[in-house]
Amino acid sequence: MFEFQDQVVIVTGSGSPKGIGRTIARTFAKQGAVVIIADMNEEGIKDTVAAIEEEGGKAMGITVNVTSPESVQQMADTIMEKYGRIDVLVNNAGISQKVTVADMKLEDMRRIFGVNMFGLFLCTQACMKPMRAAKYGRIVNLSSVSGKRGGGVFGGAHYSASKAAVLAFSKNLSREISAEGITINSVCPGLINTEIWKSLPKEDADKVIDGIPMGRPGETQEVANAILFLASKEASYITGEEIDVNGGSHMD
Ligand SMILES: NC(=O)c1ccc[n+]([C@@H]2O[C@H](COP(=O)([O-])OP(=O)(O)OC[C@H]3O[C@@H](n4cnc5c(N)ncnc54)[C@H](O)[C@@H]3O)[C@@H](O)[C@H]2O)c1
Numbered sequence: 001m002f003e004f005q006d007q008v009v010i011v012t013g014s015g016s017p018k019g020i021g022r023t024i025a026r027t028f029a030k031q032g033a034v035v036i037i038a039d040m041n042e043e044g045i046k047d048t049v050a051a052i053e054e055e056g057g058k059a060m061g062i063t064v065n066v067t068s069p070e071s072v073q074q075m076a077d078t079i080m081e082k083y084g085r086i087d088v089l090v091n092n093a094g095i096s097q098k099v100t101v102a103d104m105k106l107e108d109m110r111r112i113f114g115v116n117m118f119g120l121f122l123c124t125q126a127c128m129k130p131m132r133a134a135k136y137g138r139i140v141n142l143s144s145v146s147g148k149r150g151g152g153v154f155g156g157a158h159y160s161a162s163k164a165a166v167l168a169f170s171k172n173l174s175r176e177i178s179a180e181g182i183t184i185n186s187v188c189p190g191l192i193n194t195e196i197w198k199s200l201p202k203e204d205a206d207k208v209i210d211g212i213p214m215g216r217p218g219e220t221q222e223v224a225n226a227i228l229f230l231a232s233k234e235a236s237y238i239t240g241e242e243i244d245v246n247g248g249s250h251m252d
Pocket of ligand 1: 015016018038041044065066091093094142143188189
C-alpha cells in the first residue's frame with residue numbers, strides 16, 4: 001500500500017525546519033518518491049534535502065516563490081526537464097498573521113491570499129499541464145480547521161478566508177479535471193505541534209487544549225499520513241474531498 005517508487009512529488013514550503021512540509025517530504029521519500037523540496041528558504045531547502053538523503057531517500061531542492069508566475073513555471077519546467085513527470089503536488093506553503101479585522105490592512109489581506117490562495121493556484125495550474133498529458137496526477141492542498149469554522153490561535157480572518165477559498169477552489173477544480181485521472185483533495189489540520197505552538201504561553205496553550213477532545217496538539221506526522229493516503233494510487237475514487245486532522249476540535 002502507498003507505494004511511490006520513482007514518482008515525482010513536489011512539496012511546497014518544505015524547507016521550514018520544524019514545519020509540516022519537511023515531515024511530508026520525508027514521508028514521501030521513505031515510500032520511494034523523488035521529492036522536490038520547493039521553498040523560498042534556501043538554508044531550509046538544503047537541510048530538508050540533507051535529512052532525506054541521510055535517510056537513504058531521493059530529493060532535489062528548488063528555490064521558488066509561489067507568488068511569482070515566472071518562478072513557479074520555472075520550477076515546473078526544471079522538474080520536467082530533469083525527470084519528465086510530476087505525479088504529486090502538495091500545496092503546503094502558507095503564511096499566517098494574528099490580527100483583528102479592525103486593524104487589518106488591505107495589504108495584509110493581499111499578502112495572505114497571495115501565498116495561501118494565489119500561490120496555490122499558480123502551482124496547481126503549472127503542474128496540471130504535465131499531469132493532464134500523463135492522464136494521472138494527485139494534488140493535495142493544505143487548508144485548515146480555521147477555513148471551516150473561522151478562528152484559530154495564530155491567524156486572522158484573512159487566513160481563515162484564504163483557507164476556506166482553498167476548499168472551494170479544490171472542489172471546483174475537481175469538477176473540471178477529475179475525469180482525466182487527476183484528483184484534487186485537501187487536508188484541514190487543527191493545531192499542530194510546530195514551532196509556533198511551542199512558543200505559546202502555557203496559560204494560552206491550556207485554553208486551546210481544552211477545546212480539543214483528544215487533549216493534545218497533532219503531530220506533523222499525523223498530517224503527513226493523511227496526505228500520503230490522498231496522494232496514493234489507492235485513493236483513486238476520492239476527489240474534491242477534505243480530511244480533518246484535528247483531534248476532534250471540529251467535526252462536520
Ligand atoms: N502549524 C499548524 O498548526 C497548521 C494548522 C493548520 C494548517 N496549517 C497549514 O499547513 C501549512 C504548513 O504550515 P507550517 O506551520 O508547517 O508552516 P511553516 O511556517 O513552518 O512553513 C511554511 C513554509 O512555507 C514557505 N513559504 C512561505 N511563503 C512562501 C512563498 N511565497 N514561496 C515559497 N515558499 C513559501 C516558508 O519559507 C516556510 O518554509 C500551511 O499552509 C499552514 O497554513 C498549519
